[in-house]
Amino acid sequence: MTPKNKVITIIGGKGQMGELFCRLFESLGHTTHKIGSRDWDDAKQYIAKSDLVIVSVPINRTSAIIKQVAALMPPEAILADFTSIKVDPLLAMLKYHSGAVIGLHPMFGPTITSTQSQVVVCCEGRYAEQSQWLLDDLAQLGFTLKQMTASEHDQAMSFIQGVEHFITFSLGTFLHHKNQHPEKLLEIASPIYLAKLLLMGRIFDQDPKLYADIIMANPTRIALIAEFAEWLQSWVHKLQADDKTAFIEEFSRATKWMGDFTKYSQNISDDFLNIDLKK
Template sequence: MIPEKLKQTDQSLIELLRDRLSLSSELPTIDEQLTYVAPLLASAGVPESIWANLVSSCHAALSTVASSSPTKKVTPRNITIIGGRGRMGRFFTQQLTAAGHNVSILENEDWEYADQLLSSAELVMVCVPIKWTVDVIKRAAQYLAPTTAVCDITSIKTEPVQAMLEYHPGPVMGLHPMFGPNVNSFAGYKVVACPGRNDDSFEWLLDFIKTNGGEVIVSTPEEHDYMMVIIQATRHFSRFSVGVFLAQEGIDIERSLSMSSPSYRQEIDIIKRLFAQSPQLCVDIMLATQDRCHAIATLADTYNRLAKLVARGERAALIQEFETAQSFFGEESTSSSKLSHENHADRHLSRYCMPVVPNRS
Protein backbone atom coordinates (compact mmCIF):
# COMPACT_ATOMS: atom_id res chain seq x y z
CA MET A 1 0.00 0.00 0.00
CA ILE A 2 1.29 3.45 -0.91
CA PRO A 3 0.81 5.91 1.99
CA GLU A 4 -1.88 8.46 1.28
CA LYS A 5 0.37 11.35 2.28
CA LEU A 6 3.00 10.24 -0.26
CA LYS A 7 0.40 10.08 -3.02
CA GLN A 8 -0.82 13.57 -2.14
CA THR A 9 2.74 14.92 -2.12
CA ASP A 10 3.49 13.36 -5.50
CA GLN A 11 0.28 14.76 -6.95
CA SER A 12 1.20 18.26 -5.72
CA LEU A 13 4.70 17.89 -7.13
CA ILE A 14 3.36 16.82 -10.53
CA GLU A 15 1.05 19.83 -10.64
CA LEU A 16 3.92 22.16 -9.75
CA LEU A 17 6.12 20.61 -12.46
CA ARG A 18 3.31 21.12 -14.97
CA ASP A 19 3.23 24.82 -14.01
CA ARG A 20 6.99 25.07 -14.29
CA LEU A 21 7.00 23.53 -17.76
CA SER A 22 4.38 26.05 -18.85
CA LEU A 23 6.84 28.84 -17.97
CA SER A 24 9.53 27.43 -20.26
CA SER A 25 10.00 30.60 -22.29
CA GLU A 26 10.68 32.64 -19.15
CA LEU A 27 13.16 30.30 -17.44
CA PRO A 28 16.72 31.63 -16.90
CA THR A 29 19.71 29.31 -16.84
CA ILE A 30 20.30 26.94 -13.92
CA ASP A 31 23.21 29.06 -12.66
CA GLU A 32 21.08 32.20 -12.72
CA GLN A 33 18.27 30.48 -10.88
CA LEU A 34 20.69 29.40 -8.16
CA THR A 35 21.17 33.01 -7.13
CA TYR A 36 17.67 33.12 -5.70
CA VAL A 37 16.91 29.48 -4.99
CA ALA A 38 20.12 28.47 -3.14
CA PRO A 39 19.05 30.01 0.21
CA LEU A 40 15.66 28.27 -0.08
CA LEU A 41 17.33 24.93 -0.76
CA ALA A 42 19.67 25.45 2.19
CA SER A 43 16.84 26.22 4.61
CA ALA A 44 14.91 23.17 3.39
CA GLY A 45 17.95 20.88 3.57
CA VAL A 46 17.68 19.96 -0.12
CA PRO A 47 21.03 19.40 -1.92
CA GLU A 48 21.57 21.68 -4.90
CA SER A 49 22.38 18.64 -7.06
CA ILE A 50 18.87 17.20 -6.58
CA TRP A 51 17.27 20.51 -7.53
CA ALA A 52 19.63 20.99 -10.51
CA ASN A 53 18.89 17.49 -11.83
CA LEU A 54 15.16 18.12 -11.53
CA VAL A 55 15.34 21.44 -13.36
CA SER A 56 17.67 19.99 -15.99
CA SER A 57 15.19 17.17 -16.58
CA CYS A 58 12.40 19.73 -17.07
CA HIS A 59 14.50 21.58 -19.64
CA ALA A 60 15.43 18.30 -21.32
CA ALA A 61 11.78 17.28 -21.57
CA LEU A 62 10.98 20.59 -23.26
CA SER A 63 13.93 20.17 -25.64
CA THR A 64 12.78 16.66 -26.56
CA VAL A 65 9.29 17.93 -27.36
CA ALA A 66 10.73 20.80 -29.41
CA SER A 67 13.14 18.59 -31.36
CA SER A 68 10.41 16.06 -32.17
CA SER A 69 8.01 18.72 -33.46
CA PRO A 70 6.88 17.94 -37.02
CA THR A 71 7.33 21.60 -37.97
CA LYS A 72 11.00 21.60 -37.04
CA LYS A 73 13.22 21.05 -40.09
CA VAL A 74 16.91 20.23 -39.78
CA THR A 75 19.40 20.30 -42.63
CA PRO A 76 21.59 17.24 -41.96
CA ARG A 77 25.27 18.09 -41.64
CA ASN A 78 28.25 15.79 -42.00
CA ILE A 79 30.09 16.02 -38.69
CA THR A 80 33.21 14.25 -37.42
CA ILE A 81 33.92 14.30 -33.70
CA ILE A 82 37.52 13.57 -32.77
CA GLY A 83 37.27 11.85 -29.41
CA GLY A 84 33.59 11.09 -29.88
CA ARG A 85 33.72 8.10 -27.54
CA GLY A 86 35.03 10.14 -24.62
CA ARG A 87 32.56 11.38 -22.03
CA MET A 88 31.97 14.85 -23.51
CA GLY A 89 32.42 13.50 -27.02
CA ARG A 90 29.58 11.03 -26.41
CA PHE A 91 27.34 13.87 -25.24
CA PHE A 92 27.85 15.86 -28.46
CA THR A 93 27.57 12.71 -30.57
CA GLN A 94 24.22 11.83 -28.98
CA GLN A 95 22.83 15.37 -29.18
CA LEU A 96 23.79 15.95 -32.80
CA THR A 97 22.76 12.47 -33.96
CA ALA A 98 19.38 12.83 -32.24
CA ALA A 99 18.87 16.10 -34.13
CA GLY A 100 19.30 14.30 -37.47
CA HIS A 101 22.93 15.05 -38.32
CA ASN A 102 25.35 12.49 -39.76
CA VAL A 103 28.00 12.05 -37.07
CA SER A 104 31.23 10.09 -37.53
CA ILE A 105 33.80 9.42 -34.81
CA LEU A 106 37.57 9.48 -35.05
CA GLU A 107 39.45 7.92 -32.14
CA ASN A 108 43.18 7.48 -31.63
CA GLU A 109 43.16 4.11 -33.38
CA ASP A 110 41.30 5.50 -36.42
CA TRP A 111 43.91 7.86 -37.91
CA GLU A 112 44.51 5.54 -40.86
CA TYR A 113 40.96 6.51 -41.91
CA ALA A 114 41.47 10.23 -41.18
CA ASP A 115 41.24 11.30 -44.82
CA GLN A 116 37.89 9.55 -45.20
CA LEU A 117 36.53 10.83 -41.86
CA LEU A 118 37.75 14.43 -42.08
CA SER A 119 37.99 15.53 -45.70
CA SER A 120 34.25 15.55 -46.39
CA ALA A 121 33.13 16.83 -42.98
CA GLU A 122 31.29 20.14 -42.78
CA LEU A 123 32.15 20.40 -39.08
CA VAL A 124 35.03 18.82 -37.18
CA MET A 125 34.80 18.99 -33.41
CA VAL A 126 37.86 18.26 -31.27
CA CYS A 127 36.81 16.63 -27.99
CA VAL A 128 40.06 15.38 -26.48
CA PRO A 129 41.87 16.09 -23.18
CA ILE A 130 43.59 19.46 -22.79
CA LYS A 131 47.13 18.11 -23.11
CA TRP A 132 46.42 16.58 -26.53
CA THR A 133 44.20 19.27 -28.05
CA VAL A 134 46.78 21.34 -29.93
CA ASP A 135 48.60 18.25 -31.26
CA VAL A 136 45.31 16.78 -32.51
CA ILE A 137 44.35 20.07 -34.18
CA LYS A 138 47.71 20.15 -35.97
CA ARG A 139 47.42 16.50 -37.03
CA ALA A 140 43.82 16.84 -38.26
CA ALA A 141 44.39 20.05 -40.21
CA GLN A 142 46.24 18.32 -43.06
CA TYR A 143 43.08 16.37 -43.95
CA LEU A 144 40.58 19.24 -43.83
CA ALA A 145 38.94 21.02 -46.74
CA PRO A 146 39.37 24.83 -46.66
CA THR A 147 35.62 25.21 -46.07
CA THR A 148 35.43 22.81 -43.12
CA ALA A 149 34.40 24.46 -39.84
CA VAL A 150 36.62 23.43 -36.91
CA CYS A 151 35.96 23.88 -33.20
CA ASP A 152 37.22 22.47 -29.93
CA ILE A 153 35.51 22.10 -26.55
CA THR A 154 38.38 22.17 -24.08
CA SER A 155 38.37 24.38 -20.97
CA ILE A 156 41.18 26.62 -22.22
CA LYS A 157 40.71 28.64 -25.35
CA THR A 158 43.69 30.83 -26.26
CA GLU A 159 46.08 28.06 -27.35
CA PRO A 160 43.51 25.90 -29.18
CA VAL A 161 42.00 28.86 -31.06
CA GLN A 162 45.46 30.11 -32.05
CA ALA A 163 46.38 26.59 -33.20
CA MET A 164 43.23 26.28 -35.30
CA LEU A 165 43.86 29.70 -36.87
CA GLU A 166 47.46 28.79 -37.60
CA TYR A 167 46.98 25.32 -39.05
CA HIS A 168 43.56 25.64 -40.73
CA PRO A 169 42.61 28.39 -43.23
CA GLY A 170 38.87 27.88 -42.86
CA PRO A 171 36.21 28.68 -40.23
CA VAL A 172 37.41 28.44 -36.63
CA MET A 173 35.68 28.76 -33.25
CA GLY A 174 36.47 27.72 -29.69
CA LEU A 175 33.66 26.34 -27.53
CA HIS A 176 33.61 25.57 -23.81
CA PRO A 177 30.52 23.79 -22.43
CA MET A 178 30.13 24.94 -18.81
CA PHE A 179 28.82 21.59 -17.61
CA GLY A 180 29.96 18.01 -17.21
CA PRO A 181 29.17 14.98 -19.37
CA ASN A 182 26.48 13.60 -17.05
CA VAL A 183 23.76 16.03 -18.22
CA ASN A 184 20.97 15.02 -20.60
CA SER A 185 20.85 18.14 -22.76
CA PHE A 186 22.06 21.71 -23.18
CA ALA A 187 18.93 22.93 -21.42
CA GLY A 188 19.65 25.37 -18.62
CA TYR A 189 23.43 25.38 -19.19
CA LYS A 190 25.92 27.83 -20.69
CA VAL A 191 28.35 27.34 -23.56
CA VAL A 192 31.11 29.93 -24.04
CA ALA A 193 31.82 30.65 -27.71
CA CYS A 194 35.12 32.24 -28.76
CA PRO A 195 35.00 33.37 -32.41
CA GLY A 196 38.12 32.85 -34.47
CA ARG A 197 37.27 33.15 -38.18
CA ASN A 198 34.14 33.04 -40.40
CA ASP A 199 31.66 33.04 -37.51
CA ASP A 200 28.67 32.57 -39.81
CA SER A 201 29.76 28.98 -40.49
CA PHE A 202 28.92 28.15 -36.88
CA GLU A 203 25.58 29.96 -36.76
CA TRP A 204 23.61 26.73 -37.18
CA LEU A 205 25.54 25.06 -34.34
CA LEU A 206 25.02 27.95 -31.93
CA ASP A 207 21.34 28.09 -32.92
CA PHE A 208 21.13 24.34 -32.23
CA ILE A 209 22.51 24.86 -28.71
CA LYS A 210 20.10 27.74 -28.04
CA THR A 211 17.10 25.93 -29.51
CA ASN A 212 17.81 23.07 -27.12
CA GLY A 213 17.72 25.37 -24.10
CA GLY A 214 21.39 26.36 -23.81
CA GLU A 215 22.74 29.87 -23.41
CA VAL A 216 25.66 30.97 -25.60
CA ILE A 217 28.09 33.46 -24.03
CA VAL A 218 30.41 35.15 -26.55
CA SER A 219 33.94 35.94 -25.38
CA THR A 220 37.44 36.40 -26.69
CA PRO A 221 39.71 33.43 -25.97
CA GLU A 222 41.84 35.66 -23.74
CA GLU A 223 38.92 36.86 -21.62
CA HIS A 224 37.63 33.29 -21.33
CA ASP A 225 40.97 32.09 -20.02
CA TYR A 226 41.14 35.00 -17.55
CA MET A 227 37.76 34.04 -16.16
CA MET A 228 38.38 30.29 -16.02
CA VAL A 229 41.33 30.89 -13.67
CA ILE A 230 38.75 31.78 -11.02
CA ILE A 231 35.65 29.94 -12.24
CA GLN A 232 37.42 26.60 -12.62
CA ALA A 233 41.00 26.34 -11.42
CA THR A 234 40.94 27.97 -7.98
CA ARG A 235 37.47 26.61 -7.23
CA HIS A 236 38.60 23.08 -8.08
CA PHE A 237 41.71 23.49 -5.94
CA SER A 238 39.72 24.79 -2.97
CA ARG A 239 37.29 21.87 -3.00
CA PHE A 240 40.06 19.41 -3.86
CA SER A 241 41.98 20.61 -0.79
CA VAL A 242 39.01 20.22 1.54
CA GLY A 243 38.32 16.74 0.19
CA VAL A 244 41.94 15.67 0.68
CA PHE A 245 41.85 17.12 4.21
CA LEU A 246 38.68 15.22 5.13
CA ALA A 247 40.14 11.97 3.78
CA GLN A 248 43.47 12.61 5.50
CA GLU A 249 41.74 13.18 8.85
CA GLY A 250 39.52 10.12 8.40
CA ILE A 251 36.35 12.12 9.08
CA ASP A 252 33.17 10.07 9.48
CA ILE A 253 31.24 11.91 6.76
CA GLU A 254 27.91 10.20 7.36
CA ARG A 255 28.07 10.93 11.10
CA SER A 256 28.95 14.55 10.41
CA LEU A 257 25.97 14.85 8.06
CA SER A 258 23.64 13.55 10.78
CA MET A 259 24.28 16.65 12.87
CA SER A 260 25.06 19.22 10.19
CA SER A 261 23.54 22.40 8.85
CA PRO A 262 21.99 22.47 5.35
CA SER A 263 24.93 24.53 4.03
CA TYR A 264 27.43 21.90 5.24
CA ARG A 265 25.42 19.14 3.54
CA GLN A 266 25.51 21.14 0.31
CA GLU A 267 29.27 21.59 0.55
CA ILE A 268 29.81 17.87 1.12
CA ASP A 269 27.52 17.11 -1.81
CA ILE A 270 29.59 19.39 -4.07
CA ILE A 271 32.86 17.84 -2.89
CA LYS A 272 31.50 14.34 -3.47
CA ARG A 273 30.57 15.30 -7.01
CA LEU A 274 34.09 16.62 -7.60
CA PHE A 275 35.63 13.33 -6.48
CA ALA A 276 33.15 11.34 -8.58
CA GLN A 277 34.83 12.81 -11.68
CA SER A 278 37.87 11.54 -13.51
CA PRO A 279 41.00 12.41 -11.45
CA GLN A 280 42.87 13.15 -14.68
CA LEU A 281 40.22 15.69 -15.73
CA CYS A 282 40.22 17.44 -12.36
CA VAL A 283 44.01 17.67 -12.21
CA ASP A 284 44.31 18.79 -15.84
CA ILE A 285 41.87 21.63 -15.17
CA MET A 286 44.13 22.91 -12.37
CA LEU A 287 47.39 22.43 -14.30
CA ALA A 288 46.17 23.56 -17.75
CA THR A 289 48.11 26.85 -17.83
CA GLN A 290 50.82 28.68 -15.91
CA ASP A 291 48.26 31.36 -15.08
CA ARG A 292 46.11 28.77 -13.31
CA CYS A 293 49.06 27.32 -11.42
CA HIS A 294 50.14 30.82 -10.34
CA ALA A 295 46.62 31.74 -9.20
CA ILE A 296 46.34 28.52 -7.18
CA ALA A 297 49.71 29.25 -5.56
CA THR A 298 48.46 32.74 -4.68
CA LEU A 299 45.30 31.27 -3.17
CA ALA A 300 47.40 28.82 -1.14
CA ASP A 301 49.52 31.73 0.11
CA THR A 302 46.32 33.45 1.21
CA TYR A 303 45.19 30.32 3.06
CA ASN A 304 48.58 30.15 4.75
CA ARG A 305 48.55 33.82 5.76
CA LEU A 306 45.07 33.58 7.25
CA ALA A 307 45.88 30.27 8.97
CA LYS A 308 48.83 31.91 10.72
CA LEU A 309 46.51 34.65 12.01
CA VAL A 310 44.20 31.95 13.35
CA ALA A 311 47.09 30.02 14.94
CA ARG A 312 48.26 33.18 16.69
CA GLY A 313 44.74 34.08 17.77
CA GLU A 314 44.90 37.50 16.09
CA ARG A 315 41.22 38.34 16.28
CA ALA A 316 41.49 41.99 15.25
CA ALA A 317 43.55 41.11 12.17
CA LEU A 318 41.05 38.45 11.09
CA ILE A 319 38.18 40.91 11.52
CA GLN A 320 40.10 43.40 9.36
CA GLU A 321 40.57 40.76 6.66
CA PHE A 322 36.86 39.99 6.78
CA GLU A 323 35.86 43.65 6.55
CA THR A 324 38.22 44.25 3.61
CA ALA A 325 36.63 41.38 1.68
CA GLN A 326 33.18 42.50 2.79
CA SER A 327 33.84 45.96 1.35
CA PHE A 328 35.11 44.45 -1.91
CA PHE A 329 31.95 42.40 -2.46
CA GLY A 330 29.80 45.39 -1.63
CA GLU A 331 31.63 47.51 -4.19
CA GLU A 332 31.45 44.73 -6.77
CA SER A 333 27.68 44.51 -6.57
CA THR A 334 27.29 48.24 -7.23
CA SER A 335 30.03 48.70 -9.83
CA SER A 336 29.77 45.54 -11.93
CA SER A 337 27.04 46.96 -14.13
CA LYS A 338 29.32 49.87 -15.07
CA LEU A 339 32.21 47.72 -16.23
CA SER A 340 32.57 45.85 -19.48
CA HIS A 341 33.35 42.14 -19.16
CA GLU A 342 36.82 42.58 -20.59
CA ASN A 343 37.79 45.47 -18.31
CA HIS A 344 36.34 43.57 -15.36
CA ALA A 345 38.52 40.55 -16.14
CA ASP A 346 41.62 42.66 -16.69
CA ARG A 347 41.15 44.67 -13.48
CA HIS A 348 40.90 41.70 -11.17
CA LEU A 349 42.98 39.00 -12.84
CA SER A 350 45.83 40.78 -14.60
CA ARG A 351 48.02 40.69 -11.50
CA TYR A 352 48.60 36.98 -12.07
CA CYS A 353 47.51 36.40 -15.68
CA MET A 354 50.06 37.09 -18.37
CA PRO A 355 48.54 39.09 -21.27
CA VAL A 356 48.38 37.25 -24.57
CA VAL A 357 48.34 39.02 -27.91
CA PRO A 358 45.69 37.34 -30.06
CA ASN A 359 46.77 35.86 -33.38
CA ARG A 360 44.00 36.63 -35.86
CA SER A 361 44.15 35.76 -39.53
Protein backbone atom coordinates (compact mmCIF):
# COMPACT_ATOMS: atom_id res chain seq x y z
CA MET A 1 0.00 0.00 0.00
CA THR A 2 1.11 3.55 -0.74
CA PRO A 3 2.53 5.50 2.22
CA LYS A 4 0.23 8.56 2.33
CA ASN A 5 2.77 11.14 3.38
CA LYS A 6 4.44 12.28 0.19
CA VAL A 7 5.29 15.91 -0.42
CA ILE A 8 4.04 17.02 -3.82
CA THR A 9 4.74 20.40 -5.42
CA ILE A 10 2.72 21.55 -8.43
CA ILE A 11 4.35 24.29 -10.51
CA GLY A 12 1.45 26.24 -11.98
CA GLY A 13 -0.54 24.96 -9.03
CA LYS A 14 -2.72 28.06 -8.89
CA GLY A 15 -4.20 27.27 -12.30
CA GLN A 16 -7.43 25.26 -12.32
CA MET A 17 -5.76 21.94 -13.16
CA GLY A 18 -3.20 22.49 -10.40
CA GLU A 19 -5.94 23.29 -7.88
CA LEU A 20 -7.87 20.16 -8.88
CA PHE A 21 -4.90 17.81 -8.48
CA CYS A 22 -3.77 19.40 -5.19
CA ARG A 23 -7.26 18.75 -3.80
CA LEU A 24 -7.19 15.14 -5.05
CA PHE A 25 -3.69 14.40 -3.70
CA GLU A 26 -4.60 15.89 -0.33
CA SER A 27 -7.68 13.66 -0.19
CA LEU A 28 -5.19 10.75 -0.21
CA GLY A 29 -3.24 12.18 2.73
CA HIS A 30 -0.35 13.82 0.87
CA THR A 31 1.01 17.31 1.54
CA THR A 32 0.85 19.66 -1.46
CA HIS A 33 2.46 22.98 -2.34
CA LYS A 34 1.20 25.21 -5.14
CA ILE A 35 3.68 27.40 -6.94
CA GLY A 36 2.19 30.24 -9.01
CA SER A 37 4.18 32.57 -11.25
CA ARG A 38 4.66 35.05 -8.37
CA ASP A 39 5.82 32.44 -5.84
CA TRP A 40 9.22 31.70 -7.28
CA ASP A 41 11.00 32.94 -4.18
CA ASP A 42 9.23 30.30 -2.09
CA ALA A 43 9.58 27.64 -4.74
CA LYS A 44 13.16 26.70 -3.87
CA GLN A 45 12.43 25.44 -0.37
CA TYR A 46 9.30 23.50 -1.39
CA ILE A 47 10.92 21.89 -4.41
CA ALA A 48 14.01 20.89 -2.39
CA LYS A 49 11.94 18.76 0.00
CA SER A 50 9.46 17.29 -2.52
CA ASP A 51 9.01 13.64 -3.45
CA LEU A 52 7.25 14.66 -6.64
CA VAL A 53 7.22 17.86 -8.68
CA ILE A 54 4.58 18.25 -11.40
CA VAL A 55 4.98 20.98 -14.02
CA SER A 56 1.54 22.24 -15.09
CA VAL A 57 2.18 25.46 -17.00
CA PRO A 58 1.26 26.75 -20.48
CA ILE A 59 2.81 24.76 -23.29
CA ASN A 60 5.17 27.48 -24.56
CA ARG A 61 6.80 27.85 -21.12
CA THR A 62 7.04 24.18 -20.22
CA SER A 63 10.63 23.44 -21.29
CA ALA A 64 12.08 26.59 -19.70
CA ILE A 65 10.29 25.91 -16.42
CA ILE A 66 11.40 22.26 -16.45
CA LYS A 67 15.01 23.41 -16.66
CA GLN A 68 14.60 25.82 -13.72
CA VAL A 69 12.74 23.31 -11.58
CA ALA A 70 15.04 20.35 -12.25
CA ALA A 71 18.01 22.37 -10.97
CA LEU A 72 16.28 22.72 -7.57
CA MET A 73 15.10 19.11 -7.18
CA PRO A 74 16.64 16.32 -5.09
CA PRO A 75 17.84 13.59 -7.49
CA GLU A 76 15.65 10.96 -5.79
CA ALA A 77 12.41 12.93 -6.44
CA ILE A 78 10.10 12.28 -9.40
CA LEU A 79 9.71 14.94 -12.09
CA ALA A 80 6.42 14.88 -14.04
CA ASP A 81 4.45 17.21 -16.32
CA PHE A 82 0.84 17.70 -17.46
CA THR A 83 1.52 19.22 -20.89
CA SER A 84 -0.83 18.28 -23.76
CA ILE A 85 2.14 17.31 -25.93
CA LYS A 86 4.59 14.75 -24.58
CA VAL A 87 7.74 14.35 -26.68
CA ASP A 88 9.40 17.74 -26.05
CA PRO A 89 8.62 18.00 -22.30
CA LEU A 90 9.79 14.40 -21.78
CA LEU A 91 13.05 15.11 -23.59
CA ALA A 92 13.57 18.23 -21.46
CA MET A 93 12.82 16.40 -18.21
CA LEU A 94 15.23 13.57 -19.09
CA LYS A 95 17.87 16.12 -20.02
CA TYR A 96 17.73 18.29 -16.90
CA HIS A 97 16.73 15.82 -14.14
CA SER A 98 18.85 12.77 -13.35
CA GLY A 99 16.17 10.93 -11.33
CA ALA A 100 12.77 9.41 -12.07
CA VAL A 101 10.78 11.04 -14.88
CA ILE A 102 7.24 10.48 -16.14
CA GLY A 103 5.08 12.36 -18.64
CA LEU A 104 1.36 12.66 -17.86
CA HIS A 105 -1.51 14.08 -19.88
CA PRO A 106 -4.88 14.39 -18.15
CA MET A 107 -7.37 14.08 -21.05
CA PHE A 108 -10.01 16.31 -19.48
CA GLY A 109 -10.57 19.84 -18.29
CA PRO A 110 -10.44 21.15 -14.73
CA THR A 111 -14.25 21.32 -14.44
CA ILE A 112 -14.90 17.54 -14.24
CA THR A 113 -17.36 16.60 -11.52
CA SER A 114 -16.03 13.05 -11.13
CA THR A 115 -12.73 11.29 -11.81
CA GLN A 116 -14.51 8.10 -12.91
CA SER A 117 -13.67 7.05 -16.49
CA GLN A 118 -11.50 10.12 -16.98
CA VAL A 119 -8.31 9.17 -18.80
CA VAL A 120 -4.74 10.11 -17.87
CA VAL A 121 -2.15 9.20 -20.52
CA CYS A 122 1.17 8.07 -19.01
CA CYS A 123 4.44 8.13 -20.96
CA GLU A 124 7.35 6.30 -19.42
CA GLY A 125 10.49 8.39 -18.93
CA ARG A 126 13.05 6.89 -16.52
CA TYR A 127 13.03 4.59 -13.43
CA ALA A 128 9.37 3.63 -13.86
CA GLU A 129 9.36 1.56 -10.67
CA GLN A 130 10.00 4.72 -8.59
CA SER A 131 6.87 6.40 -10.04
CA GLN A 132 4.66 3.39 -9.43
CA TRP A 133 3.15 4.86 -6.23
CA LEU A 134 2.01 7.89 -8.25
CA LEU A 135 0.29 5.71 -10.86
CA ASP A 136 -1.30 3.63 -8.10
CA ASP A 137 -2.59 6.82 -6.47
CA LEU A 138 -4.07 8.10 -9.75
CA ALA A 139 -5.79 4.75 -10.25
CA GLN A 140 -7.06 4.83 -6.67
CA LEU A 141 -8.51 8.31 -7.31
CA GLY A 142 -10.65 6.76 -10.07
CA PHE A 143 -8.68 7.71 -13.18
CA THR A 144 -8.16 5.31 -16.06
CA LEU A 145 -4.46 5.17 -16.97
CA LYS A 146 -3.39 4.65 -20.59
CA GLN A 147 0.27 3.80 -21.11
CA MET A 148 1.68 4.88 -24.46
CA THR A 149 4.89 6.22 -25.91
CA ALA A 150 5.29 9.99 -26.14
CA SER A 151 5.44 9.89 -29.93
CA GLU A 152 2.35 7.68 -30.21
CA HIS A 153 0.57 10.15 -27.96
CA ASP A 154 1.66 13.20 -29.92
CA GLN A 155 0.69 11.72 -33.28
CA ALA A 156 -2.75 10.70 -32.01
CA MET A 157 -3.28 14.13 -30.45
CA SER A 158 -2.28 15.81 -33.69
CA PHE A 159 -5.20 14.00 -35.31
CA ILE A 160 -7.62 14.67 -32.47
CA GLN A 161 -6.68 18.23 -31.64
CA GLY A 162 -5.02 19.29 -34.88
CA VAL A 163 -6.67 17.83 -37.98
CA GLU A 164 -10.14 17.47 -36.48
CA HIS A 165 -10.35 20.91 -34.85
CA PHE A 166 -8.87 22.49 -37.95
CA ILE A 167 -11.54 20.86 -40.13
CA THR A 168 -14.20 22.19 -37.77
CA PHE A 169 -12.72 25.69 -37.88
CA SER A 170 -12.51 25.55 -41.68
CA LEU A 171 -16.06 24.28 -42.08
CA GLY A 172 -17.62 26.87 -39.75
CA THR A 173 -15.76 29.79 -41.27
CA PHE A 174 -16.50 28.49 -44.80
CA LEU A 175 -20.23 28.43 -43.99
CA HIS A 176 -19.84 32.06 -42.92
CA HIS A 177 -17.81 32.86 -46.04
CA LYS A 178 -20.63 31.39 -48.19
CA ASN A 179 -23.33 32.91 -45.96
CA GLN A 180 -24.93 29.48 -45.43
CA HIS A 181 -26.24 29.72 -41.87
CA PRO A 182 -26.18 26.43 -39.90
CA GLU A 183 -29.72 27.03 -38.63
CA LYS A 184 -30.92 26.79 -42.24
CA LEU A 185 -29.06 23.51 -42.72
CA LEU A 186 -30.43 22.20 -39.44
CA GLU A 187 -33.96 22.29 -40.86
CA ILE A 188 -33.27 19.72 -43.54
CA ALA A 189 -30.37 17.80 -42.02
CA SER A 190 -30.46 14.04 -41.51
CA PRO A 191 -29.67 12.86 -37.95
CA ILE A 192 -25.98 12.25 -38.76
CA TYR A 193 -25.48 15.68 -40.26
CA LEU A 194 -27.51 17.22 -37.45
CA ALA A 195 -25.08 15.75 -34.91
CA LYS A 196 -22.12 17.01 -36.93
CA LEU A 197 -23.58 20.51 -37.23
CA LEU A 198 -24.18 20.69 -33.47
CA LEU A 199 -20.66 19.43 -32.72
CA MET A 200 -19.34 22.10 -35.10
CA GLY A 201 -21.48 24.82 -33.53
CA ARG A 202 -20.34 24.07 -29.99
CA ILE A 203 -16.69 24.69 -30.89
CA PHE A 204 -17.58 28.24 -31.97
CA ASP A 205 -19.09 28.80 -28.53
CA GLN A 206 -15.58 28.53 -27.03
CA ASP A 207 -12.52 30.74 -26.71
CA PRO A 208 -10.90 31.28 -30.15
CA LYS A 209 -7.47 31.78 -28.57
CA LEU A 210 -7.66 28.35 -26.95
CA TYR A 211 -8.30 26.74 -30.32
CA ALA A 212 -5.52 28.75 -31.98
CA ASP A 213 -3.10 27.47 -29.32
CA ILE A 214 -4.29 23.87 -29.64
CA ILE A 215 -4.30 23.73 -33.44
CA MET A 216 -0.98 25.53 -33.76
CA ALA A 217 0.62 23.78 -30.75
CA ASN A 218 3.77 22.72 -32.58
CA PRO A 219 5.27 22.42 -36.09
CA THR A 220 4.62 18.65 -36.24
CA ARG A 221 0.91 19.27 -35.77
CA ILE A 222 0.82 21.97 -38.43
CA ALA A 223 2.76 19.67 -40.78
CA LEU A 224 0.18 16.90 -40.30
CA ILE A 225 -2.63 19.38 -41.01
CA ALA A 226 -0.83 20.51 -44.17
CA GLU A 227 -0.44 16.89 -45.23
CA PHE A 228 -4.16 16.32 -44.69
CA ALA A 229 -4.98 19.39 -46.80
CA GLU A 230 -2.84 17.97 -49.61
CA TRP A 231 -4.57 14.60 -49.32
CA LEU A 232 -7.97 16.30 -49.53
CA GLN A 233 -6.80 18.37 -52.51
CA SER A 234 -5.59 15.25 -54.33
CA TRP A 235 -9.09 13.79 -53.95
CA VAL A 236 -10.71 16.99 -55.19
CA HIS A 237 -8.71 16.54 -58.39
CA LYS A 238 -10.04 12.98 -58.71
CA LEU A 239 -13.63 14.20 -58.21
CA GLN A 240 -13.06 16.84 -60.88
CA ALA A 241 -11.79 14.13 -63.21
CA ASP A 242 -14.98 12.14 -62.41
CA ASP A 243 -12.85 9.22 -61.18
CA LYS A 244 -15.51 7.24 -59.31
CA THR A 245 -13.48 4.05 -59.54
CA ALA A 246 -10.56 5.51 -57.55
CA PHE A 247 -13.00 6.89 -54.95
CA ILE A 248 -14.77 3.55 -54.53
CA GLU A 249 -11.49 1.62 -54.30
CA GLU A 250 -10.00 3.98 -51.71
CA PHE A 251 -13.22 3.95 -49.67
CA SER A 252 -13.30 0.13 -49.72
CA ARG A 253 -9.65 -0.18 -48.70
CA ALA A 254 -10.28 2.12 -45.70
CA THR A 255 -13.38 0.13 -44.75
CA LYS A 256 -11.43 -3.13 -44.84
CA TRP A 257 -8.59 -1.62 -42.79
CA MET A 258 -11.02 -0.25 -40.16
CA GLY A 259 -12.39 -3.77 -39.70
CA ASP A 260 -14.90 -4.22 -36.88
CA PHE A 261 -14.71 -0.51 -36.07
CA THR A 262 -17.23 0.42 -38.80
CA LYS A 263 -19.99 -1.88 -37.52
CA TYR A 264 -19.18 -0.88 -33.94
CA SER A 265 -19.48 2.81 -34.88
CA GLN A 266 -22.81 2.16 -36.55
CA ASN A 267 -24.16 0.44 -33.43
CA ILE A 268 -22.92 2.94 -30.88
CA SER A 269 -23.84 6.03 -32.88
CA ASP A 270 -27.36 4.68 -33.53
CA ASP A 271 -27.82 5.12 -29.77
CA PHE A 272 -26.99 8.81 -29.64
CA LEU A 273 -28.47 9.88 -32.98
CA ASN A 274 -31.95 10.11 -31.50
CA ILE A 275 -31.36 13.80 -30.98
CA ASP A 276 -34.00 15.90 -29.29
CA LEU A 277 -33.80 19.40 -30.79
CA LYS A 278 -36.21 21.11 -28.41
CA LYS A 279 -34.54 23.10 -25.66
